[in-house]
Amino acid sequence: MDKFQSRVLGLASLSLALFAALPARGASLQKVNQSDWGAAGLPSYVNMYIYVPDKLATKPPIVVAPHHCQGNGQGTFSEMSSLVSIANTRGFIMIFPEATGQNCWDAGSKRSLNHGGGGDTGAIVQMVKYTLAKYSGDAGRVYSVGGSSGGIMTEALLGVYPDVFMAGVSLMGVPCGCWAEGYNDVTGTGSSAQWSGPCGGGNVTKTGQQWGDLVRSYYPGYTGHRPRLQHWHGTADTILSYKNMAEDVKEWTNLLGLSETADGTDTPKSGTTRRSWKSSCGYTVFEAFSMDGVGHSVPFDGPAVAAYFGLDTAGGQDPETAACPGAVPGGSDPGGAGGAAGTGGEGGAAGTGGAGGAAGTGGAGSAAGTGGAGGAMESASSGSVGSGGAIDAGSGGGNGQDASSGAGDSTGEESSSSGCSCALGSDARGSGAQTGFLLAALGLLLGRLKRRPR
Template sequence: MNRFKIHVLGLASLSLALLAAPPARGASLQKVNQGEWGVDGLPGYVNMYIYVPDELATKPPIVVAPHHCQGTGPGTFSEMSSLVSIANTSGFIMIFPEATGQNCWDAGSTRSLKHDGGGDTGAIVQMVKYTLAKYSADPGRVYAVGGSSGGIMTEALLGVYPDVFMAGVSLMGVPCGCWAEGYNDVTGTGSTAQWSGPCGSGSVTKTGQAWGDLVRSYYPGYTGHRPRLQHWHGTDDTILSYKNMAEDVKEWTNVLGLSETPDGTDTPRTGTTRQFWKSDCGYTVYEAFSMAGVGHSVPFDGHAVAAYFGLDRAGGQDPETAACPGAVPGGDDTGGAGGAGGTGGAGAAGAGGAGGAAGTGGAAGAGGAGGAMESGAGSVSSGGAIGTGSGGAGGQDASAGSGDSTGEESSSSGCSCAVGDDARGSGTQAGLLLAALGLLLGRAKRRPR
């Protein structure tokens, strides 16, 4: 056997080894002992899981991802794999809190709806404080995202701890404080534990002022920055009624000091209506997405969540901070333009600007290609924020591509809404390796003996 054939066979062996072996990565989801992150005086059933990528950004941001009813920390880690993948490249930390052995999160008790009052919200904030200290993380870049009970908890965290969180994405959530109405404050896995029938059914209504006063009562005297929010809801949701969307609008516009009349309304794609509100500096700080014909099934897309938080690239400021120097925590007069934003225009969370804040001073986007939603059975665009699970919903600045889907289980008084996230393989790399191998073998056959 001549040297060339030996060389080809060696390359073949190496190529096959590369195909068979996944990329080496030391990072993995880790459970943190309660005694380490500080559970004293907090609910003993709340546990902490953390994902720290191999290469952390300088002053890494933090994303908190509370699970849906009957969910787990490791389960949410799997469901949000697309966001975890981005954490690996952008260097941010993810916290996956778990209400172990409980039906849902407690977002309705007095202890949870009081700043420094303890409860589940207090436990999650304690995890954030632990992570900030241990990893020298960025206190101005702490975010929350979740669906169903995780969405409810996201809005509670933003309302009760506005000094901790910069922004959130709530999928199928309810207004902060709504869950306290008729709240069943019992622990356990029963279908009515930690559940609010009145809020779930959409029968809780208040004026915007009443909602705002309620949220402000959870942290009396606080006058600082209030987190921005995206809220997504299907019009056919019967688990957490779509009626809560109107209440959410009243609450957050009041909390953020905005008019209830949106600054704009558009239809990014057929079946999806977006309303958006801008702050005094022109940055979109609240968005409400209504998805016609969609039930309690809003799939998760980490790519657009990362873009909304400004985590689709390593380093930099929060996009709102960059766009509004001096007006938000961490902002200054030389904070920069926050990215060109390309031609994102109307896109609320696409890569080209948050809520239409494209151009200089916009959301440090990559160019406006990413759409929020893509039609089809649970498919979303590669740059989109949310899929539909049942097809027919639209997207913003959408580019084509398949994406993430979700499964759903529900009961009459509780739900387990699994936020789906498809894994992406190494097909492209495999194809390139096999093609190169084919060329080498072909040359070997033609080489004269």
């Protein structure tokens, strides 16, 4: 073999190696048939979309991402592309439920606000159960994140199904149960306008005990772990009034057995104030972020959400479970949790038979500025807020909602009136052009070698 042939074959080998090193792009958002995930007896308009990375983690965690008003599964998948990108590397599954053809999620009807009662909340939980069974998922690492109607649904899921969800991030949400006040549900099925004027306007007020008792009534007898929550709200929000933040604090501190007075207050970034509360084991269980002068446009930050859920690193336990063994489901104390969230303990005494601790002993992930990004949506002072876009809705429109383009977003997406838009830049990195170039180069090199006279 002469030098020319050696060089050609060397280049060919290099091309093949580069081609083999290109990232796989097989995973895509898939719609799951209602008959497969078990939609019988549940709202017929609710559909399931799922994203399963090519390489799953062992016992993969699950993140549910309910959309905003007039949103859909495909749109939320694009809007949360920064979190999807992390799913690709960390191997967790994302569920994108869709209330097809509806205005907003039903978080106000009796059937949705009743554990085991069906409704939109029951449909989403059924999707989680299907995913846990099909993919051998980690029942102790199920989370929810959403903005506007998706934030409202997140808080409803955590309140009505505390045995299923470990934690949630609510952007511009409202307290669980608030949406039932003046809920426009003429048919009684949750399939009407799905809007609560009193709650949206911030006119529903209760004491902490009243809020706590209301949520506990949705799952009578439950004494197990209560999910941790991170709530973000702009002080200038006129779509879902900022006044709901004060009610949220009263509700979740009561549910978690905490004082309404925060354990700490700081400013992770100019214009953003964070109040935080810790459980008896010293872990932050509830965080309330107020963004000065921000309307219905709180930015979405996928890396910060992943950090809060403990999904920024591969494998391991939920960070709260790891920090408070024996106090939450999945802890190492043999007399404590004894299993994954929701697999036991309901109705028993706290800490017995798998309850995993009294309500209020849960935690929320490290605070901003400790151990890196630390789960705060601001990602400390790195300026990542708005880097991907915003879960955003402007003023006006039907039902008081009209979307405007996201802060910091390059796409400028807008939704129609009475909807909320999450306009995030895409994280996708296409490899088709690179692949074509390498294959073409390889073909030319091999063809030249074949034609060269010996």
